[in-house]
Amino acid sequence: MTAPLGLVAENITRAFARSGFTLQVDRVEVPAGTVLALLGPSGSGKTTLLHILGLLERPDAGRILLGGRDVDARDQTARRQIAAVFQRPYLFKGSVAANVEYGLAVRGVGGAERAERVAVALARVGLAGYEPRSALSLSGGEAQRVSLARALVLEPRVLLLDEPLASLDPLLKRALTRDFARILRESGATAVWVTHDQDEALVVADHVAVMNAGRIVACGPADDVTELPADEWTASFLGVEEPQTGIVEHSGEGLVDIGHGEARVVVTGYAPAGSAVVFAVQPHDVILFEAGAQLPPTTARNQIAARVVSSETRGATNYIVLDASGLRLAASVSRAASADLGLAPGIPVLAVFKATAVRWRVSDQLPNHASGNGDSID
Amino acid sequence: MQIFVDAWSEGWAMLISGSVGVWQIVGTSILLSGTATLLALLIGLPVGYLVGAKRFLGRRAALVIFNAGMGLPPTVVGLVVAMTFSRRGPLGFMNLLYTRPVVVIAQLIIAVPVVMAITAAAVSAVPRDLTLQARSLGAGALRVGALILSEARMGLLAAVAGGFGAIISEVGAVQMVGGNLEGDTRVMTTAMVQFTRQGDYGPALALAVVLMAIVIFVNIVLTGFQTSADHWEAGAR
Numbered sequence: 001m002t003a004p005l006g007l008v009a010e011n012i013t014r015a016f017a018r019s020g021f022t023l024q025v026d027r028v029e030v031p032a033g034t035v036l037a038l039l040g041p042s043g044s045g046k047t048t049l050l051h052i053l054g055l056l057e058r059p060d061a062g063r064i065l066l067g068g069r070d071v072d073a074r075d076q077t078a079r080r081q082i083a084a085v086f087q088r089p090y091l092f093k094g095s096v097a098a099n100v101e102y103g104l105a106v107r108g109v110g111g112a113e114r115a116e117r118v119a120v121a122l123a124r125v126g127l128a129g130y131e132p133r134s135a136l137s138l139s140g141g142e143a144q145r146v147s148l149a150r151a152l153v154l155e156p157r158v159l160l161l162d163e164p165l166a167s168l169d170p171l172l173k174r175a176l177t178r179d180f181a182r183i184l185r186e187s188g189a190t191a192v193w194v195t196h197d198q199d200e201a202l203v204v205a206d207h208v209a210v211m212n213a214g215r216i217v218a219c220g221p222a223d224d225v226t227e228l229p230a231d232e233w234t235a236s237f238l239g240v241e242e243p244q245t246g247i248v249e250h251s252g253e254g255l256v257d258i259g260h261g262e263a264r265v266v267v268t269g270y271a272p273a274g275s276a277v278v279f280a281v282q283p284h285d286v287i288l289f290e291a292g293a294q295l296p297p298t299t300a301r302n303q304i305a306a307r308v309v310s311s312e313t314r315g316a317t318n319y320i321v322l323d324a325s326g327l328r329l330a331a332s333v334s335r336a337a338s339a340d341l342g343l344a345p346g347i348p349v350l351a352v353f354k355a356t357a358v359r360w361r362v363s364d365q366l367p368n369h370a371s372g373n374g375d376s377i378d
Numbered sequence: 379m380q381i382f383v384d385a386w387s388e389g390w391a392m393l394i395s396g397s398v399g400v401w402q403i404v405g406t407s408i409l410l411s412g413t414a415t416l417l418a419l420l421i422g423l424p425v426g427y428l429v430g431a432k433r434f435l436g437r438r439a440a441l442v443i444f445n446a447g448m449g450l451p452p453t454v455v456g457l458v459v460a461m462t463f464s465r466r467g468p469l470g471f472m473n474l475l476y477t478r479p480v481v482v483i484a485q486l487i488i489a490v491p492v493v494m495a496i497t498a499a500a501v502s503a504v505p506r507d508l509t510l511q512a513r514s515l516g517a518g519a520l521r522v523g524a525l526i527l528s529e530a531r532m533g534l535l536a537a538v539a540g541g542f543g544a545i546i547s548e549v550g551a552v553q554m555v556g557g558n559l560e561g562d563t564r565v566m567t568t569a570m571v572q573f574t575r576q577g578d579y580g581p582a583l584a585l586a587v588v589l590m591a592i593v594i595f596v597n598i599v600l601t602g603f604q605t606s607a608d609h610w611e612a613g614a615r
């Protein structure tokens with residue numbers, strides 16, 4: 001197994017005159033051996049950026065660093081350290097073996113070694129013995145596995161995957177997402193996985209970069225990006241709660257009290273009193289109880305009185321929006337629990353969540369309500 | 379109907395007796411048309427590939443010219459070639475008129491646009507993303523080109539058949555530039571015209587049978603290639 005290489009793109013621009021679309025990425029880095037998910041809606045520039053990272057398309061400006069070395073599309077050595085899997089498998093006419101060994105033949109690998117490596121790669125993706133079959137007779141899932149084997153057999157330093165599971169049905173997609181994630185980790189390759197599916201990104205990626213209109217609007221560890229979105233658009237795209245602003249009122253013993261209007265939220269960590277912060281609590285972390293009810297023993301530090309603002313059915317659960325003295329909270333509640341609690345607009349409830357469930361960071365922007373509630377900011 | 383029975387009896391007798399005259403004409407036809415087809419492939423495949431696979435200014439115009447060329451009237455080709463190689467023509471000094479080479483040239487001019495247009499269409503039909511996939515696996519320009527031709531191979535077979543079919547059964551141009559000289563430039567189609575004019579239906583019908591057999595054989599071979607490939611691609615285990 002060859003050592004993975006880190007991949008960096010700096011100051012990339014690529015303009016398309018006909019559509020008017022411009023890709024503009026200041027910097028994106030994929031540390032060696034990690035998986036970065038490029039997440040964004042259709043037309044946000046994910047695939048263009050992937051092609052540029054894969055040296056399949058030249059940017060108008062900017063540079064690509066592979067293992068610290070400046071590389072471009074003319075660099076044959078660099079190109080052969082990268083392999084790609086696309087949304088459609090694009091299998092060539094011929095046998096499965098002929099497809100998987102294509103890149104090896106390009107690299108001048110001898111017949112016996114090719115056959116051996118093809119067998120190993122096919123076994124790795126769960127298709128042992130498929131060598132003689134016609135590539136065009138395979139099912140969608142099998143074809144995509146062959147496509148992955150065709151890339152993995154090259155033992156690439158960097159593997160690029162452009163929505164590799166997007167064309168599959170949901171059941172198969174879930175199964176293959178887990179399989180692909182495992183195979184990627186076992187391969188140890190540096191990987192970039194393009195998707196518009198947040199769940200898929202969380203399963204496969206260590207880091208997530210969210211793209212919108214040709215720019216990267218958020219980038220960081222997968223949980224941070226999805227649990228504490230950078231802005232309203234990102235929250236809306238990810239389908240998560242948007243961040244709210246607050247002021248640190250007290251900090252000590254590993255806990256921070258954040259004030260938001262009249263509401264107080266306890267989080268873990270440290271920040272100097274008076275610091276402006278943004279924070280978010282996701283619905284799956286919030287449990288609702290009847291107002292005034294005796295709570296079971298709990299370590300949850302946040303027990304906040306709130307009123308139901310709205311209730312909306314989302315699949316098997318109800319999405320309940322709450323107002324806690326100006327603090328917006330949301331909870332995901334089963335339909336049965338929702339009926340038991342009689343959750344309807346105006347009903348008082350107690351929202352309970354752990355301090356560790358709150359994602360937060362210090363912000364350089366003061367909250368709008370800070371001046372209104374008398375909090376002093378130095 | 380007696381005319382058909384008589385002609386068929388005479389023609390069939392000529393075929394099975396190995397009549398030198400008839401089989402020589404068949405041999406000349408296959409030789410000249412085969413040579414012209416090979417030359418047309420040498421020119422038409424690379425040009426058709428470039429127009430089908432690459433994007434450049436004037437590509438659309440090239441496609442229009444190729445497609446128009448497929449409908450080029452053979453008699454027009456015959457006229458232009460005959461004038462070009464006539465004694466007063468620009469290439470008259472070569473003394474090629476009414477020789478086999480000029481027949482091949484005329485057939486070549488008819489076949490090349492057919493081969494180019496079908497090749498360009500077959501290559502255009504190969505998804506561009508397939509090229510991207512090959513490049514992503516490290517393939518250079520030559521390998522990518524070979525892959526595209528391999529993916530378009532059924533279309534390329536059609537180009538071969540189209541080119542050969544366009545000239546083996548063509549009569550006007552060959553007659554005008556070859557002169558239908560017995561034992562030299564006489565091919566099946568021009569001979570059939572000659573025999574029919576003379577009311578000599580037996581040998582004309584014999585040649586018609588051979589010509590039809592050749593056309594059917596070529597198509598059977600092509601269809602065989604196509605269906606066996608389709609069958610294997612669709613489900614061979």
